[in-house]
Structure formats: C-alpha cells, structure tokens
Amino acid sequence: MAVYTDVGFDEADALVQRLGLGALREFEGIQGGIENTNYFATTDQGAYVLTLFERLGREQLPYYLCLMKHLAARGIPVPAPIADPAVTPPKVVGLERPADAPCELVHLVAGKPAAVVQRLSGRSELAPGATHCAELGRWLARMHLAGRDFDRVQPNLRGLAWWNATAPVVLPHLDESQAALLRGELAYQNHVAQSSAYAALPRGPVHADLFRDNAMFDTTADGEQPRLSGVFDFYFAGTDTWLFDLAVCLNDWAVDLPTGAHDPLRADALLAAYMGVRPLTGAERALLPAMLRAAALRFWISRLWDFHLPREASMLKAHDPTHFERVLRERARQPLAAPSPSATAPLAA
Numbered sequence: 114m115a116v117y118t119d120v121g122f123d124e125a126d127a128l129v130q131r132l133g134l135g136a137l138r139e140f141e142g143i144q145g146g147i148e149n150t151n152y153f154a155t156t157d158q159g160a161y162v163l164t165l166f167e168r169l170g171r172e173q174l175p176y177y178l179c180l181m182k183h184l185a186a187r188g189i190p191v192p193a194p195i196a197d198p199a200v201t202p203p204k205v206v207g208l209e210r211p212a213d214a215p216c217e218l219v220h221l222v223a224g225k226p227a228a229v230v231q232r233l234s235g236r237s238e239l240a241p242g243a244t245h246c247a248e249l250g251r252w253l254a255r256m257h258l259a260g261r262d263f264d265r266v267q268p269n270l271r272g273l274a275w276w277n278a279t280a281p282v283v284l285p286h287l288d289e290s291q292a293a294l295l296r297g298e299l300a301y302q303n304h305v306a307q308s309s310a311y312a313a314l315p316r317g318p319v320h321a322d323l324f325r326d327n328a329m330f331d332t333t334a335d336g337e338q339p340r341l342s343g344v345f346d347f348y349f350a351g352t353d354t355w356l357f358d359l360a361v362c363l364n365d366w367a368v369d370l371p372t373g374a375h376d377p378l379r380a381d382a383l384l385a386a387y388m389g390v391r392p393l394t395g396a397e398r399a400l401l402p403a404m405l406r407a408a409a410l411r412f413w414i415s416r417l418w419d420f421h422l423p424r425e426a427s428m429l430k431a432h433d434p435t436h437f438e439r440v441l442r443e444r445a446r447q448p449l450a451a452p453s454p455s456a457t458a459p460l461a462a
C-alpha cells in the first residue's frame with residue numbers, strides 16, 4: 114500500500130499544468146513502495162511520477178531532488194525532477210543556504226511536500242542475473258563519480274548515529290541471541306568508524322537504498338543483454354562512503370535469498386563492473402567485509418523498527434527483518450573479498 118494521501122484528478126491536473134507538462138490524461142495511485150505516496154501521472158507531453166513525502170521534512174528534500182537533477186544533467190539515468198517555473202531559488206553565497214529557502218523542485222500537494230519526476234521506462238528485475246548485476250555495478254560507479262562536484266552535503270540520515278539511536282528502541286523486541294548480535298555488531302561498527310582506514314574511504318553523495326526494486330530495466334528481445342533504464346527513489350540518499358553504497362547493492366543484488374549467503378557469480382559480476390569504472394582503493398578493499406556487515410545491520414535495524422513500531426499498521430506491509438539478521442550472520446561468518454585490481458581494467462567514466 115503506498116497511497117497514504119489521496120490526491121484528486123483536478124488538483125493533480127492543476128499541478129502538472131503549472132509545471133508546464135500539459136494536460137493530465139491519466140492519474141493512478143501506485144501500490145508498490147512503503148515510504149511515500151506515489152502516483153503515475155500521464156499528460157499529453159509525457160509520463161511522470163508524483164510523490165508526496167509522508168515522513169521526510171520539506172527542508173531535507175532539496176538535497177535529494179537537486180542530486181537527481183545534478184546526476185540527470187551529467188547523463189546518469191535517473192528521473193529528472195520537474196521545476197516550478199514560478200519559483201526562483203535564492204542565489205547562494207559560499208556554502209550558506211537557508212534551510213527554509215524556496216526550492217523550485219519541491220511543490221505542495223494536499224498539504225504535503227511533493228515532487229514530480231520523469232517516469233522511467235521498463236520494470237524492476239526482481240530475480241537479477243550476473244548481467245543485471247554488471248549493469249548495476251557500472252551505473253553505481255558512474256553515479257559516484259558524477260556526484261563528486263555536487264555542491265550540497267547532507268548526512269546519511271540512516272547512518273551510524275541513527276543505528277545507535279534506534280537500537281535501544283528495538284532491543285526490547287528481540288530474543289537473547291538477536292540482542293547479543295545487535296549489541297555486538299553495533300559495538301564493532303562504532304569501532305570501525307573510529308579507524309584510520311575508515312577515515313580514508315572516499316565519500317560523496319550515495320543512493321544508500323539501491324535494492325533491486327529501485328532500478329528499472331528495459332525489456333529486451335530474447336538473447337539481448339538487459340539494459341538498465343535508470344535508478345529511482347533517492348529519498349534515503351546522503352553523503353556517505355562509496356563503499357557503504359556498494360555494500361548495500363551487493364547485499365541485495367547478489368544474495369541467495371533463502372540463506373542470506375553471497376551468490377559468487379552475481380557478486381563478482383557486480384564488483385568487477387564497478388571496479389572496471391572505478392577501482393577500489395586499498396582502504397576500500399580492506400573494509401569491504403566490514404561495510405557489508407554495516408549495510409546488513411542498517412537494514413536489519415530499519416526493518417525491525419518498521420516491524421515493531423509501525424506508523425500505521427493497517428496500511429504498511431513491513432519487510433521481513435529476519436532476512437537481514439540472516440544476511441548479517443552470514444557476512445560475519447563468511448567475509449567476501451574484492452577481486453584483485455588486475456582482474457579489472459578501468460573504463461572511461
């Protein structure tokens with residue numbers, strides 16, 4: 114269920130017309146997703162997605178939407194957000210930017226902050242193979258490089274500080290063995306975060322939630338290579354290590370779902386494709402196993418939080434937290450090593 118707020122056809126039509134997108138032809142609530150209210154909006158000029166933000170504050174949105182605009186302008190396939198021509202963003206002097214400054218990409222719909230973005234073609238591949246993973250790995254490395262000159266900074270709001278704050282909230286719902294795992298892993302991740310190797314990790318804007326349901330592939334004829342049409346849902350993005358982003362992808366795209374173990378074929382394809390565009394540094398190679406654990410912990414905690422402390426239980430289909438408990442145990446039991454640098458040749462970004 115992902116329509117928490119009803120938007121009428123006439124209100125949506127007025128919005129798309131104001132944005133210069135033509136007249137609304139079709140308007141339909143989207144059932145997938147869990148965070149926000151989403152609608153497909155088709156006008157006589159194109160296909161768009163209207164998102165009403167249910168949990169994020171208005172002041173956080175410019176980071177996500179400006180990042181998508183920045184990446185789209187650099188040829189990274191992401192949905193470009195549509196600006197309101199009547200809103201003029203203030204000129205920024207230095208890095209000072211008032212949190213409540215008007216943003217031409219953030220609209221107000223049914224009393225909620227909202228965005229209109231281009232609709233990507235194709236569909237998500239929920240059973241990806243090695244070629245899908247390679248497409249994704251290349252996309253991720255290109256996105257990291259394209260984000261280097263993005264001029265906004267916003268921490269990953271679901272990073273270490275949030276794990277430390279949220280663990281005590283979910284701990285009362287866990288059995289003894291789960292509680293020991295959570296406490297132990299959190300202590301380990303706090304320790305890693307203090308290390309010089311961690312400080313040396315390259316960082317910048319990251320997607321931070323690039324699961325297989327947040328990417329689209331165009332349908333191709335039999336025998337043709339799958340082609341990624343784009344990645345969407347940047348609403349957990351933030352400034353963090355590139356390695357964490359890579360670990361989130363590996364844990365979802367290259368996992369054996371029943372056991373939580375790595376699928377070596379898909380993991381190698383994803384890593385090799387990523388490293389073909391941007392080779393990993395020594396610190397990244399050393400910390401890959403730790404970041405795979407960090408990425409598993411992040412989603413274990415958020416799923417526990419959604420499961421045991423739901424916003425509106427009747428509307429929300431919480432994801433299964435035990436999956437990421439299994440993944441976390443597996444990553445600690447069997448660390449994954451990055452292929453040697455000589456196994457991959459860098460491409461032009």
Ligand SMILES: Nc1ncnc2c1ncn2[C@@H]1O[C@H](COP(=O)(O)OP(=O)(O)O)[C@@H](O)[C@H]1O
Binds near residue numbers: 348
């Ligand atoms: N830009 C887009 N292009 C195509 N489909 C989209 C786009 N944005 C969202 N969707 C569709 O809406 C669904 C829910 O979006 P998502 O961003 O995952 O929601 P939530 O953030 O609420 O979890 C997706 O599974 C996808 O089908």
Ligand SMILES: N[C@@H](CCOP(=O)(O)O)C(=O)O
Binds near residue numbers: 147148322324416
């Ligand atoms: N990918 C997360 C949940 C975030 O939901 P999304 O629909 O906004 O991607 C998970 O699987 O726990």
